Amino acid sequence: MNLNLFIMNAGHHEAAWRHPDTEPHSITDIRYFQRLAQTAEQAKFDSLFLADGLAINKNIKHGAFVGLEPFTLLSALAAVTERIGLIGTVSTTYNEPFHVARKFASLDHISNGRAGWNIVTSGSEFEANNFNKDTHLAHSKRYTRAREFLQVTTSLWDSWEDDAIIIDRASGAFADNGKVHEINHVGDEFKVRGPLNTPRSPQGYPVLVQAGSSEDGKEFAAQYAEAIFTAQQTLAEAQKFYADVKSRLAKYGRHPEQLKILPGICPIIGRTESEAIEKEQELNELTVPEYGLNQLSTMLKMDLFNYPLDGPLPELPGVDEINGNKSRYQLVADLAKRDNLTIRQLIHRLAGGRGHRTFAGTAIQVADQLEEWFTQGGSDGFNVMPPYLPGGLEEFAQHVIPELQRRGLFRTEYAGRTLRDHFGLPRPVNSFSIRSSSTFKEVIV
Amino acid sequence: MNLNLFIMNAGHHEAAWRHPDTEPHSITDIRYFQRLAQTAEQAKFDSLFLADGLAINKNIKHGAFVGLEPFTLLSALAAVTERIGLIGTVSTTYNEPFHVARKFASLDHISNGRAGWNIVTSGSEFEANNFNKDTHLAHSKRYTRAREFLQVTTSLWDSWEDDAIIIDRASGAFADNGKVHEINHVGDEFKVRGPLNTPRSPQGYPVLVQAGSSEDGKEFAAQYAEAIFTAQQTLAEAQKFYADVKSRLAKYGRHPEQLKILPGICPIIGRTESEAIEKEQELNELTVPEYGLNQLSTMLKMDLFNYPLDGPLPELPGVDEINGNKSRYQLVADLAKRDNLTIRQLIHRLAGGRGHRTFAGTAIQVADQLEEWFTQGGSDGFNVMPPYLPGGLEEFAQHVIPELQRRGLFRTEYAGRTLRDHFGLPRPVNSFSIRSSSTFKEVIV
Numbered sequence A, B: 001m002n003l004n005l006f007i008m009n010a011g012h013h014e015a016a017w018r019h020p021d022t023e024p025h026s027i028t029d030i031r032y033f034q035r036l037a038q039t040a041e042q043a044k045f046d047s048l049f050l051a052d053g054l055a056i057n058k059n060i061k062h063g064a065f066v067g068l069e070p071f072t073l074l075s076a077l078a079a080v081t082e083r084i085g086l087i088g089t090v091s092t093t094y095n096e097p098f099h100v101a102r103k104f105a106s107l108d109h110i111s112n113g114r115a116g117w118n119i120v121t122s123g124s125e126f127e128a129n130n131f132n133k134d135t136h137l138a139h140s141k142r143y144t145r146a147r148e149f150l151q152v153t154t155s156l157w158d159s160w161e162d163d164a165i166i167i168d169r170a171s172g173a174f175a176d177n178g179k180v181h182e183i184n185h186v187g188d189e190f191k192v193r194g195p196l197n198t199p200r201s202p203q204g205y206p207v208l209v210q211a212g213s214s215e216d217g218k219e220f221a222a223q224y225a226e227a228i229f230t231a232q233q234t235l236a237e238a239q240k241f242y243a244d245v246k247s248r249l250a251k252y253g254r255h256p257e258q259l260k261i262l263p264g265i266c267p268i269i270g271r272t273e274s275e276a277i278e279k280e281q282e283l284n285e286l287t288v289p290e291y292g293l294n295q296l297s298t299m300l301k302m303d304l305f306n307y308p309l310d311g312p313l314p315e316l317p318g319v320d321e322i323n324g325n326k327s328r329y330q331l332v333a334d335l336a337k338r339d340n341l342t343i344r345q346l347i348h349r350l351a352g353g354r355g356h357r358t359f360a361g362t363a364i365q366v367a368d369q370l371e372e373w374f375t376q377g378g379s380d381g382f383n384v385m386p387p388y389l390p391g392g393l394e395e396f397a398q399h400v401i402p403e404l405q406r407r408g409l410f411r412t413e414y415a416g417r418t419l420r421d422h423f424g425l426p427r428p429v430n431s432f433s434i435r436s437s438s439t440f441k442e443v444i445v
Helices: A024-028 A030-042 A070-078 A097-110 A125-129 A139-158 A215-224 A235-247 A273-286 A289-300 A326-338 A343-351 A363-375 A391-406 A419-423 A431-437 B024-028 B030-042 B070-078 B097-110 B139-158 B215-224 B235-247 B273-286 B289-300 B326-338 B343-351 B363-375 B391-406 B419-423 B431-437
Strands: A002-007 A047-050 A085-091 A115-120 A165-168 A173-175 A207-210 A227-230 A260-269 A357-361 A381-384 B002-007 B047-050 B085-091 B115-120 B165-168 B173-175 B207-210 B227-230 B260-269 B357-361 B381-384
Touching: A002 A030, A002 A227, A002 A260, A024 A030, A024 B165, A030 A047, A030 A070, A030 A391, A047 A070, A047 A115, A047 A419, A070 A085, A070 A097, A070 B070, A070 B097, A085 A097, A085 A207, A085 A419, A097 A115, A097 A139, A097 B070, A139 A215, A139 A431, A165 B024, A207 A215, A207 A419, A215 A235, A235 A260, A235 A363, A260 A273, A260 A363, A260 A391, A273 A343, A273 A357, A289 A326, A289 A343, A326 A343, A357 A363, A363 A381, A363 A391, B002 B030, B002 B227, B002 B260, B024 B030, B030 B047, B030 B070, B030 B391, B047 B070, B047 B115, B047 B419, B070 B085, B070 B097, B085 B097, B085 B207, B085 B419, B097 B115, B097 B139, B139 B215, B139 B431, B207 B215, B207 B419, B215 B235, B215 B326, B235 B260, B235 B363, B260 B273, B260 B363, B260 B391, B273 B343, B273 B357, B289 B326, B289 B343, B326 B343, B357 B363, B363 B381, B363 B391
Parallel strands: A002 A047, A002 A381, A047 A085, A085 A115, A115 A207, A207 A227, A227 A260, A260 A357, A260 A381, B002 B047, B002 B381, B047 B085, B085 B115, B115 B207, B207 B227, B227 B260, B260 B357, B260 B381
Antiparallel strands: A165 A173, B165 B173
């Protein structure tokens, strides 16, 4: 079972910062994140992961997703950890592939092979407005750009063959010109000559992660992703998603094991079940309705402020009109309908994981849930989203992980050194080396 | 006297990687850079600095400027140091201001107020070709863009007032909406709404550094820069440059002390003068003529491969035709003419510092040189460029710095915590706070 720790400032629950055991003043303090990373590494998590966005709404009265930038933060975490993978979110819509390829190559060198890239296409107009654009790129166009972006970055990572650097002091030969390549990419979106100015990194490519679960997202994941973060509320839905995505890999010449599917879980852990449920209620009662309404209105692309909190959701627009996170929109709409929730109830259901599954129970019950999904074809592991930090991580590390280890479901020691080792993923073969050796080998992309 | 350590892979001399005491295999090993940073911090350097470019020529046979990316590298150095400033080079021509503002704010948080930005406009066609462009932006256009880029980034750094975050758990007030601002920048180059999604950092802005010495560069520095790295071969030239740049500040409402002028010096240190000179000759003899010719041809925008190495430089194009580093072009052309150098001699003269001053002598003689320039109106300090690393840094730290300290020219302990403290620079007042308090205060930009 693969476990990724999803770190979110004071915790994933939207009221986490109001919880007395959190440290909301520390969201720009690197020592806080270094402690979290070290705790996760002691618990043998495969990796830790940082979400990211490129804009905030200026209404931040009751909370906001602000803080440190992923590359700088992950690099400072690399310096104080040895084994845990470091996955950062970077948008293909508002970046240049040369910069992104180089920063990930650099992070992979600095961490000695522990970098991962959560590839996102960005979901909001707010982000467009910070990058010279009045409107957000349409959903399918974003994925077209993302595909070409990946072509460019993977070529740049291959532009230095592994043995390009010679360093023969006597003859004055620093590198082998025949093993450093221009990529000469010319496409609809990008024109990039290369080579990269950073030599090939320990993992070759960072582990490629994807988190969109729309049709476009699933197809993109089947082609490129090596891990996928996804929101699934029930085992049945998770199984359907798992089977669906895995079945798409063959057409890209890939094996099902080359993509790890990791649904999100926000575990609220108590010594007894009732203690856990009380904890959840306490957290939910700390939510500010105005903040929840704002989040929900943004997610559903509909102003909900004029509807009664204790009444039902109004009629929603169709998913075709959503140019953002389409799958999350659908999940929330379905959830409200299926369980016949009022707006307030829906806000509470989403407060812990923004659409990811929340589960309150004892450590044993949490382990039971994870085991069930893992053994029943619902997942290859989980994206663990502690409701509050650092406490929620510590409880998971101290009580759930040992239980998973007792059951033989989770490692007790790291077997390898790189994130690819932890996930059991092959190191990508260099496409230029293939060409020059004229021998065909399996390549990931 | 302010001292900045300019770190360049195996050292500044172009043959450094062939020197037996360097570690050229370590150019992607973070531990190597961490050792250098810690050595510099023990020696009480104000800061360390990394140059950067966004392309390499694919001819890397005899050496190349490749390695780690500045933000990731500096952030990993921040994690293992406490006081030394961390200055990274970032181009305004091939970046977006939102990303740059955010990464520097993040680095400044992570380092607790030690970030500096060496603002460059990029100098080569090679770089354009990695970013969707066939041709490089003209020199003056690059500076026009740089000015607007600075307007945007400084506004974004101001978009969070210092006391915007409240975190009142009882009332649910996370931040004060009145203290987080959209910037709504609309200009010729950029349209950026803001606010930034990273709160204001310890220094407010990173220390702004500039390294262009052309007319455009000097004027830009006078308006924005707080430190300037410059190549000056003689005291007379340094004095002229110093007086020129400092005299330009008044028109932007700035005081001369608000800009530190730091000429480069590549010190080759021996126990005796003759040992130092021998060292220099040894290094020069390790240079590969083909590499030097390539560098010189690029710098002068002229193919020199068909001219005899031991003959004079041919007639050069005029400086107006140079769309790159204009001042460096002029310096090299003047140097060759003044000292009547053959091509080979010029290559050797440039091998240590690429146009920066090289000086071979004892530690006392080096200290004498620094003292003379510093006390005679040639500089506020120096950009120290060890010819080979780590040895050249260790020699400077062990022998030159104690001598400067004995003379009362350099600190024996850090007095402050931030890079602004070390340089004696004020923390920028937030332009939004000024507006909201209706009180005029001095602002840096």
